Amino acid sequence: MPTGYFITLEGGEGAGKTTLLTHLARKLETLGHPTLTTREPGGTPLGNILRQLLLESDRLxxxxxxxxxxxDRAEHVSQTIQPALNGGKIVLCDRYTDSTVAYQGYGRQLDLDLIQQLNQIATCGLAPHLTFWLDLxxxxxxxxxxDRAKNMGQSLDRLEQTPLDFHHRLHHGFRQLAEQNGDRIARLDATQPPDCLATAAWVLLTTRWPELAQTAQSRSTPAQP
Structure with a gap:
């Protein structure tokens, strides 16, 4: 069984997941907690190839x-996430199974039962201990x-260019998931400035696991989901 903490960040386009993940990782590392940051797709060498296909292909x-x-997820869990948890690390992951339910289930309107089965196979049943949903x-x-793409001289990726109704459906999907998994998914108001959002996330994190607010020497093993 994994001994570390598995925390995922979810949300639609532009919600600020990467910024929040970076802030939380720095805070945890400052306190001496061994931390791994990763993402989906792209958390392994194979995942980086799949990420390029998924975000840059004209049509799929x-x-x-x-x-x-x-x-991507099967490789990610096997090669990156599970070994880190077994080693007692705190894993912060930008997107996981909830994104597939929201994007491919609600957004693409594929069969939700099929998606749940695929998620179960790909993860071998590994679920996050805590998920932050950045609601925007x-x-x-x-x-x-x-604005971000323009500032970086880039174009929008394939998912960012999908019709508006797709994004409204996936937002509804995240809301449904939050309502169905209230013990795991914590909603954050992503309209807040980044510093305020990070503070809110840290309060929720350390309320659940007070030992994380202390240095690593006083850390104890978290309860399993």
């Missing part, structure tokens, strides 16, 4: 997209994504 059939995400209005998130 919805089922092809789903299966590529499942392949769709239009706000897409504007942030567009």
């Amino acid at each position: 059939a919805p089922t092809t997209e789903l299966l590529l995400y499942a392949a 209005p769709v239009e706000t998130g897409l504007k942030r994504a567009g």
